[in-house]
Amino acid sequence: MKTIAVLSHKGGSGKTTVAVNLAIAWRALGARTVLADADPVRSASDSLRKRADHMSLVVETSAAKLDALAYVSGKGGCDVLIIDTSGGPDNGMIEAMKVADLCIAVSRPTYLDVAATLRTVDIVRRLGRQGMVLFNQCPPRRNGVESAVVSGTMDILRRGGLEVCPLALQTRAAYQRAIAQGQGVTEYEPGGKADAEIGGLLAYVQGKTAGAARDRAAND
Ligand SMILES: Nc1ncnc2c1ncn2[C@@H]1O[C@H](COP(=O)(O)OP(=O)(O)OP(=O)(O)O)[C@@H](O)[C@H]1O
Numbered sequence: 452m453k454t455i456a457v458l459s460h461k462g463g464s465g466k467t468t469v470a471v472n473l474a475i476a477w478r479a480l481g482a483r484t485v486l487a488d489a490d491p492v493r494s495a496s497d498s499l500r501k502r503a504d505h506m507s508l509v510v511e512t513s514a515a516k517l518d519a520l521a522y523v524s525g526k527g528g529c530d531v532l533i534i535d536t537s538g539g540p541d542n543g544m545i546e547a548m549k550v551a552d553l554c555i556a557v558s559r560p561t562y563l564d565v566a567a568t569l570r571t572v573d574i575v576r577r578l579g580r581q582g583m584v585l586f587n588q589c590p591p592r593r594n595g596v597e598s599a600v601v602s603g604t605m606d607i608l609r610r611g612g613l614e615v616c617p618l619a620l621q622t623r624a625a626y627q628r629a630i631a632q633g634q635g636v637t638e639y640e641p642g643g644k645a646d647a648e649i650g651g652l653l654a655y656v657q658g659k660t661a662g663a664a665r666d667r668a669a670n671d
């Protein structure tokens with residue numbers, strides 16, 4: 452099983468949006484995917500309970516139970532466990548990091564978000580976990596080139612010592628409309644720009660976690 456934690460020190464960066472979209476896109480490929488909603492606000496659950504498959508897709512949990520949930524999910528045949536955490540430093544972020552094969556730190560491309568993300572990066576590194584930074588809610592690219600604000604903040608975070616995903620998610624109405632309907636953008640607008648972004652992100656995350664199941668098996 453691959454376990455991915457989506458986290459950030461700053462609220463509203465897009466953790467739930469990323470977790471929900473990754474879970475739905477990964478499941479559509481045939482992987483037995485579960486989204487662990489570890490945020491007491493239950494935003495992921497609020498969106499996903501509209502779905503016919505919500506009983507098998509989402510589990511409401513807490514930081515304290517993540518270790519046990521990951522163990523039971525792995526034994527129960529789950530292929531992918533995606534953890535949505537709440538914003539802020541005392542939010543169970545460390546518990547999520549400890550069970551994750553990959554930590555995705557979601558950041559908006561603003562000064563205050565980047566400052567907070569550097570703290571997230573620091574904890575991921577100190578715990579010795581594999582991680583990456585994902586930029587979300589970015590302004591549009593011009594002729595395929597990221598805006599100066601996005602490329603500048605990417606550079607700052609690269610110097611923080613964690614890989615930065617070269618794919619940044621842009622601000623798009625499709626993300627908001629899809630989640631309001633309990634859908635991923637891959638379902639809401641197949642062939643659209645947000646669909647392409649999530650497809651690219653999924654491929655990237657799959658590449659980063661390709662060895663995870665093999666490593667786990669070797670350690671068992
Ligand atoms: N790429 C995007 N384009 C447009 N809107 C977005 C995008 N990403 C997130 N949003 C919107 O921004 C708001 C915050 O997103 P979301 O709830 O996913 O963030 P979060 O990090 O989970 O927040 P919290 O810290 O409160 O859990 C939501 O209204 C969401 O629909």
Ligand SMILES: [Mg+2]
Nearest residue numbers: 466467490494
């Ligand atoms: Mg959230």
